[in-house]
Every structure is written in structure tokens, then in C-alpha cells.
Amino acid sequence: MSCLFNSMNVFFPEDSYKIRQKVCDYLENGGVIIEGLDTNLILSFERNNYIQHMRNTSTWGGAIEIQAACNIWNTRIVVHNIRDRSGSKIEFVPVNEQPDKSIHITWNGGHYEPMRT
Numbered sequence: 286m287s288c289l290f291n292s293m294n295v296f297f298p299e300d301s302y303k304i305r306q307k308v309c310d311y312l313e314n315g316g317v318i319i320e321g322l323d324t325n326l327i328l329s330f331e332r333n334n335y336i337q338h339m340r341n342t343s344t345w346g347g348a349i350e351i352q353a354a355c356n357i358w359n360t361r362i363v364v365h366n367i368r369d370r371s372g373s374k375i376e377f378v379p380v381n382e383q384p385d386k387s388i389h390i391t392w393n394g395g396h397y398e399p400m401r402t
Contacts, residue, residue, distance in 0.1 A: 288397045289346035289390075295399035296388040297358055302342065308353045309340050317380045318352050348377075355379045361387040368394040 290301040290308075297304055313336045315324045327349070328335045338344055351362050355377045361384035362377045378384055389400040 287342070287344065287346045289350060292390045292397045292399040293354055304354070305342065305346070306340065307357055308350050309336050311353045311357055312336050312349070316353060316356060318349060320380050351377045359385045363387060363389045365389060365391045365400060367391045
């Protein structure tokens with residue numbers, strides 16, 4: 286299972302597999318990733334059969350899946366880049382709503398971990 290989905294599992298009331306499938310279902314149904322852009326168009330720039338590939342438990346998740354999770358669970362997700370000494374972070378927020386909560390995860394360039402604040 287991907288470390289991203291395992292990290293989300295700490296915060297969301299689903300197991301890692303179900304989180305992955307909900308994210309893939311959201312994307313497959315054209316759920317918004319970037320306001321004003323067609324999700325299917327965005328995914329067409331990625332690998333063929335992107336969603337089918339993402340359903341595979343050995344496929345790593347990334348920014349697209351983080352944004353989808355924000356929208357599904359109405360949650361702000363802050364990714365802390367711990368490989369960067371400047372302490373940079375990227376904030377993902379739900380596209381159409383104010384988030385109900387915030388979660389924090391770390392990224393070291395190749396691995397996500399949940400962060401308890």
C-alpha cells in the first residue's frame with residue numbers, strides 16, 4: 286500500500302484501501318481537482334488509464350490524490366517538505382468549501398508520513 290494512503294488512514298475514518306478507492310472513484314466521476322479545469326483533461330496528460338493504474342495498491346499517490354482527498358473529506362492537508370531545510374510546505378485546500386479540519390503529513394522526497402501536531 287502507498288505511504289500516502291497509509292498516512293491519510295491515520296486521520297480519516299477509512300482503511301488505506303478504501304481511501305484509495307474513494308479517491309479513484311472521485312477522479313473517475315470527474316470530481317474537481319482544479320477549479321475551472323476538466324479533471325478528465327488533467328488526467329489525460331498523465332499515464333494512460335491513470336485511474337486504473339492508481340487503483341493498484343502498489344502505485345504511489347501524489348498531489349492529484351491529495352487534492353481529491355481534500356475535496357472528499359473537506360479537509361485542509363498540509364504537506365511539510367522535510368528534505369528541504371527551509372521548512373517549506375504545500376497547503377492543499379478543498380476547492381469549493383471552507384475546510385472542516387486540517388491534517389499534516391511529511392514528505393521526504395520519496396515517502397509520506399502522518400504528522401501529529
